[in-house]
Amino acid sequence: MNGELNTELINPVEPFLRSDRMPHIWCPGCGIGTTMNCFARALIESKVDLQALALVSGIGCTGRVAGYVRLDSFHTTHGRAIPFATGLKLANPKLNVVVYSGDGDLCAIGGNHLIHAARRNIDLKVICVNNLIYAMTGGQTSDTTPAHSITSTSPYGTFEPSFNLPHLVEAAGAVYVARWTTFHVRQLARSIGEAFQKKGFSFIEVISPCPTLYQRRNKLGDALETMKYYKEKSKVRNGAPTREVGLSINGEIAVGKFVDCDRPDYQTMMREQFVESLGPRFVEPSLEISAETVCS
Numbered sequence: 378m379n380g381e382l383n384t385e386l387i388n389p390v391e392p393f394l395r396s397d398r399m400p401h402i403w404c405p406g407c408g409i410g411t412t413m414n415c416f417a418r419a420l421i422e423s424k425v426d427l428q429a430l431a432l433v434s435g436i437g438c439t440g441r442v443a444g445y446v447r448l449d450s451f452h453t454t455h456g457r458a459i460p461f462a463t464g465l466k467l468a469n470p471k472l473n474v475v476v477y478s479g480d481g482d483l484c485a486i487g488g489n490h491l492i493h494a495a496r497r498n499i500d501l502k503v504i505c506v507n508n509l510i511y512a513m514t515g516g517q518t519s520d521t522t523p524a525h526s527i528t529s530t531s532p533y534g535t536f537e538p539s540f541n542l543p544h545l546v547e548a549a550g551a552v553y554v555a556r557w558t559t560f561h562v563r564q565l566a567r568s569i570g571e572a573f574q575k576k577g578f579s580f581i582e583v584i585s586p587c588p589t590l591y592q593r594r595n596k597l598g599d600a601l602e603t604m605k606y607y608k609e610k611s612k613v614r615n616g617a618p619t620r621e622v623g624l625s626i627n628g629e630i631a632v633g634k635f636v637d638c639d640r641p642d643y644q645t646m647m648r649e650q651f652v653e654s655l656g657p658r659f660v661e662p663s664l665e666i667s668a669e670t671v672c673s
């Protein structure tokens with residue numbers, strides 16, 4: 378080491394960021410940036426063709442990911458990332474389509490789209506950053522807030538049962554389901570890479586801290602204390618029955634790959650149906666979009 382800064386050494390994920398958009402809006406200690414780092418590393422490691430990749434987000438703190446990645450990305454309306462992504466995938470089946478959004482966006486307002494995309498086995502890779510609340514709007518109780526948590530809308534504690542997301546999406550038909558926390562950066566990057574190898578509806582839940590709204594109100598400490606908490610509370614349970622992996626306020630956080638199976642995806646089933654019913658009249662759809670199609 379000669380004491381000089383080596384300017385050749387840049388952070389390997391930097392090329393994936395729109396640096397001109399920095400500084401970002403996320404609070405210090407927020408977990409969303411960590412998930413993005415893992416996502417970028419998964420792209421590097423799995424050598425995914427970036428020209429054939431689209432990323433779709435909804436609205437929320439997590440939804441801002443779409444604005445910060447140097448990829449073809451779309452920041453859609455609240456709860457509508459999955460239908461938007463479905464349209465992209467159907468129009469251009471060669472695309473790898475990633476949906477990257479929050480628990481509220483994907484599973485509350487967008488919950489109906491989530492279960493039907495899983496049922497249809499649309500070939501999407503869904504990354505759900507679950508900070509257990511609606512963060513962007515002030516920390517309201519969401520569909521994933523564990524009972525007895527304090528939130529802005531439940532100052533005396535929530536009491537309603539929350540969704541167990543891995544169980545929900547498996548029951549609806551997902552072919553790949555995993556959960557990690559922002560402490561498990563390597564495992565998360567590996568899972569995202571695996572999802573790129575799957576054809577069908579893949580769902581990765583990432584338990585992520587919102588120090589500003591959830592951690593603070595629930596006296597869970599700062600970002601570093603939350604990492605220690607995640608380390609202490611998580612237990613790797615690959616292959617665990619998803620009905621057993623629901624979250625509770627201070628209980629174990631089961632992490633791992635829970636589901637990895639295969640069944641025909643939506644477009645394969647559609648083609649098979651048309652071939653069967655149309656016989657020789659079936660014409661393979663062209664993926665070329667002509668100028669007339671675009672302009673008409």
Ligand SMILES: Cc1ncc(C[n+]2csc(CCOP(=O)(O)OP(=O)(O)O)c2C)c(N)n1
Pocket residue numbers: 436437438439440455478479480481482483506508510511512513514519
């Ligand atoms: C139709 C509609 N309803 C409500 C809102 C307000 N809103 C914006 S973000 C959000 C919640 C986002 O929560 P989540 O998806 O968990 O993202 P987070 O901010 O926690 O990352 C809500 C309710 C909106 N933008 N549009």
Ligand code: SF4
Pocket residue numbers: 402403404406407408409438508512513586587588589590
């Ligand atoms: S409010 Fe919470 S989720 Fe949103 S940026 Fe801040 S720490 Fe992250």
Ligand SMILES: [Mg+2]
Pocket residue numbers: 437479480481506507508509510511512519
């Ligand atoms: Mg949220």
